[in-house]
C-alpha cells in the first residue's frame with residue numbers, strides 16, 4: 336500500500352531523515368517508534384504531502400505522492416499531533432467544515448456515522464472548548480475518517496492521554512484497522528507499538544535502525560544474528576524473549592557509537 340524509498344530531508348545543515356525506506360502492507364497497522372526528535376513527525380508530514388522530501392520517493396497505492404498530490408490527499412486521512420480543531424465551534428461544525436472543504440456528498444449522514452463511531456454523537460452540539468483531551472482526540476479521528484480514507488496517518492495519537500483513555504483509543508484504532516483501513520502511526524510508547532502494530536520501524540536520529548514484526552525484531556537479537564558471543568543460561572532454562580523496550584535500547588545504543596548526521 337505504501338512504499339517509502341530512500342527518503343532524505345534536511346533542515347538547514349542538519350539531516351533529519353537519512354535514507355529512510357520501508358513499506359506498509361494494505362490493512363496493517365504500521366508503527367514508527369522513536370524518541371522526541373527522531374524524525375517521526377517529519378516522516379508523517381512527507382507521507383501526508385504536507386512537506387516535500389529532498390530526495391527519495393513515496394508511493395501510496397502505486398502513485399508518487401509528489402506528482403499525484405491531489406489524488407493522494409483524497410485517499411488519506413491525518414490525525415495530527417496538535418489538536419488543530421476550531422475550539423469555538425461544535426463537534427458537528429468542525430466536521431461540517433471539513434466535509435464542505437472536500438465537497439462531500441451526503442455530508443449530514445457521514446458526520447452522524449463518524450460521530451457515532453467515536454462515541455461523540457451526544458456531544459455533537461457542544462463547543463470543542465468544553466471537550467476533554469481524549470474527546471478532542473476522538474473528534475480528530477472522526478474528522479480524519481470523514482472522507483473514508485484508504486490510509487489513516489496518526490501522529491502520536493495517544494500523547495497526553497491518561498492510561499484508561501489511551502486503552503479506549505487503542506480499541507478505536509483496532510476497529511479502524513478491522514474495517515480494512517491501513518493505519519500508520521508514530522509513537523514513543525513501547526506498549527502502544529507492541530499492542531497495536533503488526534510491524535514496527537525503529538526510527539532514531541533520522542535513521543530507520545530496524546523494522547519488522549515483534550517476532551522478527553526479537554529474532555534479530557538472537558545469537559545467530561548478533562555479534563555478541565552466545566552465553567547459555569546457567570540453568571539451561573529457556574531465556575525470556577526480549578521485550579520491545581530491550582530491542583529498542585539495543586538498536587538505539589548501538590547507533591550512539593556512530594557519527595551524528597550533518598550535511599556539509
Ligand SMILES: Nc1ncnc2c1ncn2[C@@H]1O[C@H](COP(=O)(O)OP(=O)(O)OP(=O)(O)O)[C@@H](O)[C@H]1O
Nearest residue numbers: 346347351369370371372373374375376377378523
Ligand atoms: N521546520 C523545521 N525547521 C528546522 N528543524 C526542524 C523543523 N521541523 C523539525 N525539525 C527538527 O527535525 C528533527 C526531527 O523533528 P520531528 O518533529 O520530525 O521529530 P519527532 O520524532 O516527531 O519528535 P517529537 O516526538 O518530539 O514530535 C528535530 O531535531 C527538530 O528540531
